[in-house]
Amino acid sequence: MLAMNYRGPYRVRAVHKAEPEIEHPQDAIVRVTRSCICGSDLHLYHGLVPDTRVGMTFGHEFTGIIEEVGSSVQNLRKGDHVLMPFNIFCGSCFFCRKELYSNCHNTNPNATAVGGIYGYSHTTGGYDGGQAEYVRVPMADVGPTIIPPDMDLDDAVLLTDALPTGYQAAEMGDIKEGDTVVVFGAGPVGIFAAKSAWLMGAGRVIAVDHLDYRLEFVKRFAQCETINFREVRDMAVHLKQMTDGLGPDVCIDAVGAEADGNALQRFTGVTVPLQAGAATALHWCINSVRKGGTVSIVGVYGPTFNAVPIGNAINKGLTLRMNQASVKRHLPRLIEHIQAGRLKPSEVITHRIPLEDVADGYHLFSSKLDHCIKPVLIPPSVRH
Numbered sequence: 338m339l340a341m342n343y344r345g346p347y348r349v350r351a352v353h354k355a356e357p358e359i360e361h362p363q364d365a366i367v368r369v370t371r372s373c374i375c376g377s378d379l380h381l382y383h384g385l386v387p388d389t390r391v392g393m394t395f396g397h398e399f400t401g402i403i404e405e406v407g408s409s410v411q412n413l414r415k416g417d418h419v420l421m422p423f424n425i426f427c428g429s430c431f432f433c434r435k436e437l438y439s440n441c442h443n444t445n446p447n448a449t450a451v452g453g454i455y456g457y458s459h460t461t462g463g464y465d466g467g468q469a470e471y472v473r474v475p476m477a478d479v480g481p482t483i484i485p486p487d488m489d490l491d492d493a494v495l496l497t498d499a500l501p502t503g504y505q506a507a508e509m510g511d512i513k514e515g516d517t518v519v520v521f522g523a524g525p526v527g528i529f530a531a532k533s534a535w536l537m538g539a540g541r542v543i544a545v546d547h548l549d550y551r552l553e554f555v556k557r558f559a560q561c562e563t564i565n566f567r568e569v570r571d572m573a574v575h576l577k578q579m580t581d582g583l584g585p586d587v588c589i590d591a592v593g594a595e596a597d598g599n600a601l602q603r604f605t606g607v608t609v610p611l612q613a614g615a616a617t618a619l620h621w622c623i624n625s626v627r628k629g630g631t632v633s634i635v636g637v638y639g640p641t642f643n644a645v646p647i648g649n650a651i652n653k654g655l656t657l658r659m660n661q662a663s664v665k666r667h668l669p670r671l672i673e674h675i676q677a678g679r680l681k682p683s684e685v686i687t688h689r690i691p692l693e694d695v696a697d698g699y700h701l702f703s704s705k706l707d708h709c710i711k712p713v714l715i716p717p718s719v720r721h
């Protein structure tokens with residue numbers, strides 16, 4: 338089959354490799370119909386995620402049709418069209434019972450912090466991902482979700498990660514009626530966080546980035562104010578000036594490890610790297626938010642040391658919330674929002690790329706060329 342293949346930092350290509358097979362009675366094999374490239378894939382692509390092995394197939398955001406099921410799978414049958422939460426989870430461990438599906442204790446033999454994730458290095462279990470024609474899906478009775486018959490596939494594929502992650506970012510902000518919410522990062526995740534903030538009662542929403550085309554998009558899509566951080570001398574001072582001197586009630590980090598905007602953070606967090614990523618956006622969150630406010634982090638950082646101003650967070654009495662999203666938990670509500678027409682997530686899709694051209698897709702999305710917001714890979718079997 339055709340599949341994306343990692344060769345080393347900044348080098349990916351489409352190759353032919355063996356089709357996956359059922360390895361366990363709870364497995365299913367899915368024929369992929371859509372797969373996205375995510376900001377999280379860029380951390381892999383840039384060589385920043387430990388134990389990313391040559392030969393791996395990335396892709397944790399995909400939809401597909403069930404081709405085959407293992408002997409003990411009961412909830413799915415051949416021909417079902419499903420969307421796949423990016424988390425691989427068992428549904429029954431201590432953490433899954435608390436709906437912390439991203440922290441499942443049974444699906445990642447290589448680490449205890451995070452559960453399994455499709456196509457996201459051996460740090461999250463070493464599973465091959467969905468930027469391919471076929472994928473092996475473990476715990477098939479638990480994760481895959483049947484796509485409602487009236488739903489556009491492009492909307493469905495955004496339910497596998499970007500939309501629920503943005504939604505959870507807003508949820509973890511514990512937004513109260515009328516709150517001012519600042520979202521750092523106007524990628525797909527930040528765009529959906531800004532939109533979700535309104536659904537949770539925000540009174541004012543401000544998005545921050547340095548890519549004007551993304552700021553224009555989020556302004557229109559989420560009807561929010563915007564700031565280009567290149568035009569601001571001191572982010573904390575600027576945001577306090579915009580909010581009666583106190584600072585925003587909630588700040589969301591939807592940027593993570595590869596933040597721009599501070600040369601020293603960039604050098605120590607990305608170039609060398611001595612830190613687990615450039616925590617620039619996180620600094621801005623902690624230093625801007627008002628005393629007693631909440632910082633919600635969905636931007637991904639590596640597993641070790643980061644120079645974060647924890648003293649400021651303590652002295653300001655902040656609440657810090659963070660996690661990989663637990664996608665499945667949000668699906669019923671988000672499907673309802675889409676069906677009611679309150680959300681049209683597929684509007685963020687700017688590029689449809691044949692799976693064969695996956696290398697171009699990574700280059701385009703990584704370098705933010707051609708006003709790219711969200712690229713979707715289309716396998717040959719679903720092209721007319």
Ligand SMILES: NC(=O)c1ccc[n+]([C@@H]2O[C@H](COP(=O)([O-])OP(=O)(O)OC[C@H]3O[C@@H](n4cnc5c(N)ncnc54)[C@H](O)[C@@H]3O)[C@@H](O)[C@H]2O)c1
Pocket residue numbers: 375376377378379380498499502521522523524525526527545546547548551566591592593594595596597598617618634635636637660661662710
């Ligand atoms: N927690 C989760 O479950 C989860 C899920 C998906 C993605 N993520 C993470 O969310 C982050 C965003 O993902 P995405 O797909 O939107 O990526 P993206 O690369 O499309 O967007 C990131 C945006 O941040 C902007 N940016 C850079 N430095 C900034 C700064 N200092 N302040 C404000 N904006 C800045 C960039 O210009 C870019 O537009 C990534 O770190 C990704 O790994 C987390």
Ligand SMILES: [Zn+2]
Pocket residue numbers: 375376377378397398423498499
């Ligand atoms: Zn993703």
Ligand SMILES: [Zn+2]
Pocket residue numbers: 426427428429430431432433440441442443444
């Ligand atoms: Zn579990």
